[in-house]
Amino acid sequence: MELLYDVTNSDREIFREILSSSGYFYDFEIETALSLLDETLENGEKESGYYWIKVIDDGHVLGFANYGPNPCSVHSWDLYWIAVHENYRNRHAGSLLLKCVEEQVAKLGGRILWIETSGRPLYEPTRHFYARNNYELEGSLRDYYGPDDPKLVYRRIL
Amino acid sequence: MELLYDVTNSDREIFREILSSSGYFYDFEIETALSLLDETLENGEKESGYYWIKVIDDGHVLGFANYGPNPCSVHSWDLYWIAVHENYRNRHAGSLLLKCVEEQVAKLGGRILWIETSGRPLYEPTRHFYARNNYELEGSLRDYYGPDDPKLVYRRIL
Numbered sequence: 001m002e003l004l005y006d007v008t009n010s011d012r013e014i015f016r017e018i019l020s021s022s023g024y025f026y027d028f029e030i031e032t033a034l035s036l037l038d039e040t041l042e043n044g045e046k047e048s049g050y051y052w053i054k055v056i057d058d059g060h061v062l063g064f065a066n067y068g069p070n071p072c073s074v075h076s077w078d079l080y081w082i083a084v085h086e087n088y089r090n091r092h093a094g095s096l097l098l099k100c101v102e103e104q105v106a107k108l109g110g111r112i113l114w115i116e117t118s119g120r121p122l123y124e125p126t127r128h129f130y131a132r133n134n135y136e137l138e139g140s141l142r143d144y145y146g147p148d149d150p151k152l153v154y155r156r157i158l
Numbered sequence: 159m160e161l162l163y164d165v166t167n168s169d170r171e172i173f174r175e176i177l178s179s180s181g182y183f184y185d186f187e188i189e190t191a192l193s194l195l196d197e198t199l200e201n202g203e204k205e206s207g208y209y210w211i212k213v214i215d216d217g218h219v220l221g222f223a224n225y226g227p228n229p230c231s232v233h234s235w236d237l238y239w240i241a242v243h244e245n246y247r248n249r250h251a252g253s254l255l256l257k258c259v260e261e262q263v264a265k266l267g268g269r270i271l272w273i274e275t276s277g278r279p280l281y282e283p284t285r286h287f288y289a290r291n292n293y294e295l296e297g298s299l300r301d302y303y304g305p306d307d308p309k310l311v312y313r314r315i316l
Contacts, residue, residue: 032230070302071186072190073303074303075301075304075305076302076303112301114299138299141272141313142296142313143270144228144272146232146233153299
């Protein structure tokens with residue numbers, strides 16, 4: 001597996017396909033992710049504040065991560081999106097992406113990486129994934145995403 | 159006191175002056191607030207996702223609030239900024255603005271209004287203000303804004 005640190009117009013459909021394949025995201029969430037990509041394609045990562053990493057194997061994009069500095073903090077960065085195509089699960093592409101995000105954030109001066117996810121049962125494997133990767137649950141905000149759908153906030157000090 | 163629901167180019171310097179007067183905000187935070195205003199001036203409130211209310215008295219803008227729908231939630235809205243000029247304190251302009259934001263959010267279909275603020279001692283009056291206005295502390299995220307500067311998350315069900 002190989003990592004790539006830039007994005008192009010052709011990633012738009014690839015990312016959409018990856019996000020849909022998982023069954024985790026509502027259509028309006030997928031549009032939100034793609035609008036961040038559009039901002040990066042238009043203004044570059046530094047000005048948009050959105051950074052991307054793709055994991056590639058044999059010419060296929062298996063998954064991607066999207067992260068950036070928190071504009072209100074002196075040292076916090078946020079992981080906005082991380083997703084691996086359903087067809088390429090169980091190859092640890094997600095852990096590789098996450099590790100790589102942490103390295104990049106540390107290199108760019110970030111001290112804490114924050115991740116937000118849903119408390120719905122569907123996201124149980126996601127929560128396991130973050131716990132396994134040494135993220136601690138720092139807060140839980142009731143009904144944040146919707147009725148009985150809390151936002152869980154995880155962090156890791158880098 | 160009178161409320162106005164739109165913003166113009168001339169509000170840029172007025173909002174900067176209001177934000178500076180309080181002594182609460184770092185320069186980079188003020189720039190962040192003004193960049194949200196720029197987005198609204200360019201694309202309108204609906205497309206930018208940023209809504210504004212100004213409180214006016216005798217031709218002067220005493221303060222403003224800025225809020226919008228949370229793009230990841232079906233019913234949550236966020237209060238991004240609320241500020242009253244130092245010269246016009248103790249006239250309840252802040253409570254009036256907040257009440258008015260709540261009404262607008264409810265009218266636009268929002269169910270919960272979320273507010274984030276700092277846990278630093280400087281923000282003690284701010285935290286009192288939210289408690290007095292029936293916001294409940296829903297979470298505290300250590301070192302979020304900086305070392306020993308947690309993010310406190312308040313909410314009110316509308």
